[in-house]
Amino acid sequence: MILVGAPCAHAQGSAPLIVIQKEGAKKDSVTLTFRVSGAQGRLFQQTLQRDLERSGWFKIVQGNHATVTLSGSVSDSGSGISSALHCAWGGRSFPWTRSAQGQELVRQQAHQLADEMVRLIKGEKGIAQTKIAFVNRRGSNNSDLYVCDADGFNFRQLTQDHVAVVGPRWAPNGRTLYYTSFIQGYPTILKQTLGGGRSTLAPFRGLNTGAAVSPDGSTVALILSYQGNPELYTLHLASGSLVRLTSTKTGVEASPCWSPDGQSIVYVSDVSRTPQLYTIHVASKKSTRITFRGSENVNPDWNEKGKIVYATRRSGSYQIAILDPRSGGEAAAEIIPSSDGFEHPSWAPDSRHVVCSNGSSIYILDALGDPPVRLTNIAGKWISPDWSSK
Amino acid sequence: MSIRFILAAHMALLCTLLSLNTGCSNKKSAEANDPELLDNAAVTNVTDEQGNAVSGSRFEDMYKRVEGITFAPVYFAFDSYALAPSEASKIDKVAQHLKANASHVLVIEGHCDERGSNEYNLALGENRAQSVRTYMTNLGIAADRIQTRSYGSEKPAVAGSGEAVWRLNRRGEFALYQK
Secondary structure: OEEEOOOOOOOOEOOOOEEEEOOOOOOEEEEEOOEEOHHHHHHHHHHHHHHHHHOOOEEEOOOOOOOEEEEEEEEEOOOEEEEEEEEEEOOEEEEEEEEEEOHHHHHHHHHHHHHHHHHHHHOOOOOOOOEEEEEEEEEOOEEEEEEEEOOOOOOEEOOOOOEOEEEEEEOOOOOEEEEEEOOOOOOEEEEEEOOOOEEEEEOOOOOEEEEEEOOOOOEEEEEEOOOOOOEEEEEEOOOOEEEEOOOOOOOOEEEEEEOOOOOEEEEEEOOOOOOEEEEEEOOOOEEEEOOOEOOEEEEEEEOOOOOEEEEEEOOOOEEEEEEOOOOOHHHHOEEOOOOOOOEEEEEOOOOOEEEEEOOOOEEEEEOOOOOOEEOOOOOOEEEEEEEOOO | OOHHHHHHHHHHHHHHHHHHHHOOOHHHHHOOOOHHHHHOOOOOOOEOOOOOEOOOOOHHHHOEEOOOOOOOOEEOOOOOOOOOHHHHHHHHHHHHHHHHOOOEEEEEEEEOOOOOOHHHHHHHHHHHHHHHHHHHHHOOOOHHHEEEEEEEOOOOOOOOOOHHHHHHHOEEEEEEEEO
16 A cells, blocks of 8 residues: 555645555456356356455456355256355355355355455355445436446336436435435435335425435435525424524535434535535534535545535546545545545445446446446446445 | 325225235235235324424315416426526516416426436425426415425436436426316
């Protein structure tokens, strides 16, 4: 790890951030020696291999010198598989005995095994069973919402509205999405499950946007303007009780996101004239500005380990930066390598990978330095990705 | 009109609009215990910190659009919602129209150029619409005759990039509705 550019606590504007250059993260070698039969068995093997590589913690190797060995068999059982596997590393091991019918369950079981290996071998949360939502913008007031699995498979369209969709966000349950839609001719917040049912959350006067569900699922942070200019509010879902958190008569608020303990919210405000990041303690309504450098700092997302990823504009394009408000703040912020031109970051639940858009495609970046991976290769304008938390 | 009724009306409208592609109406009875559908229950009886109901009534839902009368858009500087002196006479014309037509109400639509965060732009567009609204209420137009809506950078008037395009997209538009 080489530090380029010294951090300067009092610098403004174009002061350099710490750019951490890495040669990619250190990986454990894995050898897959299990016997495979049939098309479904090969699907299981390919899915698992892709998941292990995408986890960032493993590299697949041939031969006997791997740190991790996965042995046994995955046999074809007609339209499915029957697996009897044994995963061994450093004197430890676990068995894996399952059966699955149909392509989708076969893929799902490969994801489960990959996540189990990440959990048991690396002590980290896996991402193979998670999903990513994003927006396809076709033109003026013409977008729709899409979703795919974290490995890019199961790509599907969730809305057929052909109107603007802004800022989809997953609820902590991993199956409900909140987003701003213009289907009624003005911005309202809609809530939609993967099953398809949906309802209107905020149809008030003026602006209704930015809905983000608290970690306990009880409360939505949102941006409303029915009382004047856009302000940050919380809405308790069960009681319908609405609380206004900010009172910035000359500024607007946007893009709220909850802290992992649910006590605070990070959001964008332009009360200082440019869009910058602030945190607010929900109970006391006390806010603190946390970014001062660059002309814009937007789209914050707070992960389980307490770090905030955001898009920062220094000169020209955005870059993706990470700061920890409890440890060094902006002065110790890091830029993700190769993140020039990326925006709208969203953490994976492993607190390591970040999904972003470069304005036309969705990419997965790695805070530990592995090169960006393109999620989809479909023509068009793909923006505003959000990674599910489970 | 209670908030519950208003929200129910919105739900009904949505179900009508969406039943073809999401099936939100026909699934309801068959899968009443589906956790996904329970998760989708509408939030009713929204109240503020003083215990007052929060209303959702909008001109777009209550009134008909007035066709055939258009006004010149108001333009804004980059990242600003301040009204330039050059734009004032355009708003004066809209105010005169509202004074002469008591049954007309107005929605001011705020827009941004494509640059920057589209979530922030949605808020900036709302502030642009509201600065026009404030100017008009200062001219004596009743506040309850003017509503705002922001499209942020979602609905550019002109496609493309560059300042020649962007300056035409940073705008406030006027839409009349009839009571």
